[in-house]
Every structure is written in structure tokens, then in C-alpha cells.
Amino acid sequence: MSDQLFKVTIDNITVEVAPGTSILQAARQIGGEVAPPAMCFYSKLKGSGGKCRTCLVEVSKGSEKDPRPMPKLVASCRTTVMDGMEVKNITSQRVIEARAGVVEFLLLNHPLDCPICDQAGECHLQDLGYEHGKAGTRYEFQRRTFHKVDLGDKIQLHMTRCILCYRCVFTADQLTDSREHGVLDRGDHAQIATFIEKNLDNEFIGNVIDVCPVGALTDKTFRFKNRVWFTKPVDAHRDCPTCCGEVQLWMRGDEVFRVTARKDEWGEITESSKGSTGWICNTCRFDKKHISDWTIEGPTKISRHSVISQGHYVNTVKPAETIERVMDGRKPRLFMDIHKVSEVNKPAIELSLINGPATSDTFNANKND
Structure with a gap:
């Protein structure tokens, strides 16, 4: 019986899966729009799922032995x-209407921070709102707000953006030796918090940034320095004694703006070449910001539907320079270096290495102007 496979039909597409497989995982084997969205489920975290209700589906036939439909929509995860x-x-149609209601519920207290949020361009809630949300909101009351909190020297918590998916709690509980944060209070007062601020200093605690589906947990070394669609993600690795050392570098030119774990098409951290989950340590994530620290493997494969794919060219041929050919071998003369003449930017500054966000002091060479 252990070799028996179950046949399940999702959106008129049949797939065979092993017993014990969830509907969501079966739908992901089919792929595309057949797979329901998931904001809280994370296959690498035990106990995750069942919190956000975005993966609701309709079971029109229970099984071959009991073909009765399930009366209510069920969480596929x-x-x-x-x-x-x-x-x-x-x-x-029931699922589409229910999902629109769930999105509206998730956005009740969520601020319109997309223009300034570092998660913009790779935010799952942003995609969910675009695909399943409505044009307007019916919410007329004052939204819930929180002050920004530093969880250690490298992570900042924007609780106002949090949707209480519990992913960061599961990550800290299962990946680190001791969990120092969790969900405090109940109902509309529930929040992710610590008993003492600035105390998340575990070597693997930076992974809570990768699992967060929204911009609630952000990397303080990357905040307000660049937009993800202006950077180019590349796969790289190093010989790290603490973790697998297989990461994704987000570069602009030769500068490494941030380092993250590698993710699959569902936004989950991939398996490493060693067979374990590709969690990365804080040293690789926050401290190795020089290109010389890494061995570059090549550009990351990005879905063409992602905004990050703009300007992300693979297997292209750089056209030959024709100016010298036209000028009989003479190189063009540089009449003016705009950076020296304008005196706007400090010539030696590297945005990826400055301590904190980029401000006017970073760009203005003369503060008296």
C-alpha cells in the first residue's frame, strides 16, 4: 500500500500523488495558476499553514468511495x-469571491507603504492584492499602527505591515537554539514582539527576513539603498563553516547590495547541493558584501512575470564597439566627466557599504549647498 498513488483532479487536471500529500502540494506539482496562493504555509517549516486562509479551495468530490462534495471551502495547505x-x-466562483474577501481582510490594517517599502517588487501580499483584490476598500475606521522596533542590530520590525502568518516564529523556533520572540496579546491587539528589544542575535536569525511574505521584517543593511528591480540577482557560493554557503547576491554593477538565501518559484528557500534546506547564517547574509568574498555561478533564473526580470538579460551578446572603427582606430575624447563637474556624489562612496540608509549626507559632497 505504501507504493499506491492517489489520483486527484484540480481544475480539470489530474495528477498522481503519494498518500498524505496536501491539496496545495498536489496543485504545486501541476503548477501555474492551478496552485492556490499561500501567505502562511511554508513547506520547510513544520506546523505552518492554516493561518491566512488565502489557499481556500472547493472540493466538489470527496473521493472515489465517498463522492459527496465538502459543504464548505477548505484550506488546501x-x-x-x-x-x-x-x-x-x-x-x-465561490473560491474567487472568498479569496477576494480574504485579501480585503488582510489589507484592513496594512498601510500603503509600497512606494517606500523594501519588499516592493517581491511582496507576496502585493501580488495577491493585484491578482485577487478589489479596487477600493470598505473599511472606514482608524487602522492599527505600531512603532518600528529594532530586533537586534540587523533586523527591523514594522509590525504595522505584519499579517500574523507566524512564519518568523516557526523559523526561530525550529532553526535556532532558543526562540526570543513570538505573538503577544490576542485578537486585534496581537503582535509579533520580544520581551526585550534588540536581543535577536542568533547566528541563523536572519532567515526570518527571507520567510516573511511582506515587508514586516527588513534587512537594516539594505534599507532604502536600492530597489530590487534595479539590481541583478546572481547565484553565488562560498566555503562557509556555519551554513551551506549557497546564496543569491543582489548586485548593481560590482556592488553587492544584499545577500539572501536562494528561493524557488513559490518564494520558499530551496534545497542546497548538500541535501539540506538552504538556510544561510548571519555572517553570509550581513557581513560578506564584497564580490571577492564569493564565487559567482551565474545569473539567477527569474520568472518573466516578475518586475525583477526587467533588464535581466541572459545569454545575450554584447554588440561590438563601432566608434573606434569609424574614427580610424582613434578612441573617442572625453570632453567632460559629469560626476566631477556636478560634484553631487561623493566619488569614493559605495552605497552597499554605508552604515544605514542612504540619506542626503551620502549624496551631497558639499553640505553647505
């Missing part, structure tokens, strides 16, 4: 498949 089960995701 917590519901296992049965042999002969039939599921509707994007083909169900």
Missing part, C-alpha cells in the same frame, strides 16, 4: 488528498 478527489480552484 491543511487538507490531504483522497483517491478520486476533485478540487476547484480558479474554476470556482
